[in-house]
Amino acid sequence: MTLKEQAVTFLGLHQPGNPVILPTVWDAWSAKLVQEAGFSALTVGSHPLANSLGKEDKEGMTFTEVTARIREITAAVTIPVSVDIESGYAQKPADLINGLLDAGAVGLNIEDSVHSEGGRLRTPQEHADLVAELRQAADTTDVHFVINARTDVFLRQDTGNPAERLESALTRLRLAAEAGADVLYPVGRHDPETLRTLCTDLPLPINAIGIPAEANRAALAESGVARVSFGPFLQNALTEHANTLIAPWR
Template sequence: MTSINEKATTLLRLHKPGSPVTLPTVWDAWSANLAVTAGFQALTVGSHPVSDSIGKPDNEGITFFELLQRISQITSATDLPISVDIESGYGLEPARLIDGLVNAGAVGLNIEDVVHSEGGRLRDAQEHADVVGGLRQAADEAGVHVVINARTDLFLQQVGDDADRVDRAIARLQLAAQAGADVLYPVGRHNDSTQKRLTSELALPVNAIALPDQDDPASFGRLGVARISFGPFFQAALTAHSATLLGRWS
């Protein structure tokens, strides 16, 4: 069995701008095994699909304990590196988050800047960077280089004026990079010029979101992307296909 430090190192090394790694977004051992069988090198666990799978809403509708239960099931089913969307942190201290993830066998995390427990407010840029810094310190103290994917929802929430949103996203994510992030995630569906600007001006590998049933896998590399994930869209595509199958019998 691969050690947790080896998994963390492998996950970090997979992020290559221009030659992106695809981390399919899974939610349980079954979906994880689908991705393993398909030949992927690492996986990410999405909050929305996990919440859906246990009948609860996204945006911290589940507890961190419930999330860890599912992560343990996934890491027991596969030896691949696993990254986990921990939303905005469930109101917990960084050490608690890192210890929980590492003990469950995860070696990466996404951290959002929308605080769901406080009415969906957006953390200011330095506040979010401080959260990232706290997670990095806690991971260092745990002795595992947990791969931190710092996410901003500026585009998704359409916060502020369109005219300078890219500038503000870059400034926000640069602070997160300085605080100890490994990957930067300006979540949203971007046109090619915006995506190229993000990957060229940000100092770290950039995560992009893809529609697995519609996007061209080869289209992301030329835009400088280093990591591709699916958010809730893999589960949504399976849901649509399942509805077609089941509809023949209902």
Template sequence: MTTLAEKAVALKSLHVPGDPVVLPTVWDAWSANLAVQAGFAALTMGSHPVADSVGKPDNEGMTFEELLTRVRQVTAAVDVPISVDVEAGYGEAPARIVEGLLGAGAVGLNVEDTVHSEGGRLREPAEHAEYVAGLRAAADAAGVHLVVNARTDLFVKKIGAESDRVDRAIDRLKLAADAGADVLYPVGFHSDEVQRRLTSELPLPVNAIAHPAKNDLASLAALGVARISFGPLLQATLAERAGELLGRWR
């Protein structure tokens, strides 16, 4: 692959319900090379592990420019499609997010509906969809089909009554789909029943989070998932193992 447009098309094509692409969540050139050498065809960069790697807190504790520095290091180190978690956008306009990511060599993004710079409030459904629409318009203008993964935090933040939370998440993500998202991410660990509802009722491929040591590919594939990522859990699991190794030398 030689162009960003080709990488974007390749990334989008990997999202197949029932045959999910696994995008190991990386944070620097070392972890990206580790994942590529293990045979993975595309990667995602998580805000939490990236922030940890530069000594900043998650939840937009680093700036967009600090994130882009890491993205450039990763795209210089590996020649596979890279998606980047941009949290809620770091207070930047959608056009600036797209310009920065494409300039750094990324071809996909996650965008969530928690606005950390405003007390952690959840964007209204139409507000989040409007931001997604801005991202899609900017990518279209740039001539690259940036793969937009629209995330909602309704489950992890336990917003509103549990009885209708799935319905509200589906309604919210359908608006994001209509606005131009390519993938939908109802982040959280769900029961099989809830996961099946999400994959069957949402109109686009669904991203699921997984624990690299506790979950398995076949089970999530059987639930209709199209994309699997690890959030901060790969880094955390490696940190636990490193702690065990280092503990032998105290």
């Protein structure tokens, strides 16, 4: 498939109540593992990618390092690839879109914590404006690049009590939807009621975190989730298993 066809296919996989499962990978080996297991698409996580490069998450990598690894991944598989680009590595939106397309990706996650500025949280409108710039840049190409707008408010302790965090997430993600996002990502592990509220009250498909060992796809589907990714948890589980295997050889 061309990148244009991959992007259309990828977006079409996002079905509320019938979520696409995107195992989160970090290199060509893990990407091939996912494709050979029969998954329809995958996502590249910043945390496992940084670990694989001996770097720190929260933009311890450069965008050049990220795109170099993405090229290796897209050369190894034929399914659509989306990339967690953290808060954008202080790059211009057009450079992010063009760099990822050149590397063979058809989607991205963009978060509202700005790691290059001490981890501050963008204002809701500021984050929406960045999403709008990414959409505008993508629209100059012939690929409908799939933009997954993420908010970190549930992960932070400086954003109020649980009810205030939920309201803040709803506000931020509604603005991101109006700005041109395709998918909304209220990152964090949520109780069923909160997740159902997010899926019901927001106007676009919702991305939720899945824990590989828990295999709760049915419960996430029942909540209305349209997309499930694993964050660092697949790599963490494999690390744990590898340690178990090699421990007797010490």
